[in-house]
Amino acid sequence: MARRYWLMKSEPSVFSFEDLARAPRRTTHWDGVRNYQARNLLRDEVRRGDGVLFYHSSADPTGVVGTAVVAREAYPDPSQFDPASPHHDPKSKREAPTWLCVDLRCDRAFRHAVTLAQLRAAPALAGMGVLRKGNRLSVQPVTQAEWRAVLRLGGLEEAD
DNA sequence: GCCAACGTTGGC
DNA sequence: GCCAACGTTGGC
Numbered sequence: 641m642a643r644r645y646w647l648m649k650s651e652p653s654v655f656s657f658e659d660l661a662r663a664p665r666r667t668t669h670w671d672g673v674r675n676y677q678a679r680n681l682l683r684d685e686v687r688r689g690d691g692v693l694f695y696h697s698s699a700d701p702t703g704v705v706g707t708a709v710v711a712r713e714a715y716p717d718p719s720q721f722d723p724a725s726p727h728h729d730p731k732s733k734r735e736a737p738t739w740l741c742v743d744l745r746c747d748r749a750f751r752h753a754v755t756l757a758q759l760r761a762a763p764a765l766a767g768m769g770v771l772r773k774g775n776r777l778s779v780q781p782v783t784q785a786e787w788r789a790v791l792r793l794g795g796l797e798e799a800d
Numbered sequence: 801g802c803c804a805a806c807g808t809t810g811g812c
Numbered sequence: 813g814c815c816a817a818c819g820t821t822g823g824c
Binding site for chain 2 (some may be wrong): 676773
Binding site (some may be wrong): 649651674697698702755773774775776778 | 822
């Protein structure tokens with residue numbers, strides 16, 4: 641099956657694309673998802689090798705800053721069992737974990753970040769979930785056409 | 801800091 | 813099952 645494409649959000653003050661680039665083997669777990677719809681996407685749809693647009697939310701400016709690759713498919717998010725974590729979920733049981741995470745490997749930084757305003761201005765991206773008002777999903781599907789258009793805006797002309 | 805949008809919780 | 817209250821997200 642052809643690989644699929646996703647947009648994943650992170651607040652850079654918590655975890656940024658630069659943090660991902662500096663991680664050992666440029667890979668780390670993308671955790672803290674506490675929304676059932678997003679969890680179900682991670683569980684049912686996100687596959688190793690899928691492409692990820694890494695989006696900085698609550699940033700200045702907000703926007704897509706680079707690409708990552710899904711390095712490991714969904715597995716129990718360790719932070720749900722960690723009382724010291726802000727994502728701790730005391731109701732989740734180890735034998736039946738509620739929350740999942742995936743591993744992301746940093747792929748390519750954009751030559752220039754693609755801001756939310758630029759995404760909105762691109763006709764090819766009119767249907768993107770991240771542009772919808774009130775949208776809060778931290779994992780969202782992206783079409784191949786959208787993927788290509790965003791990479792082009794980011795200055796990655798030769799991208800897949 | 802404000803506030804709209806949305807998800808979750810809990811009383812009934 | 814309804815729905816008000818509350819908490820969170822996230823752009824501005």
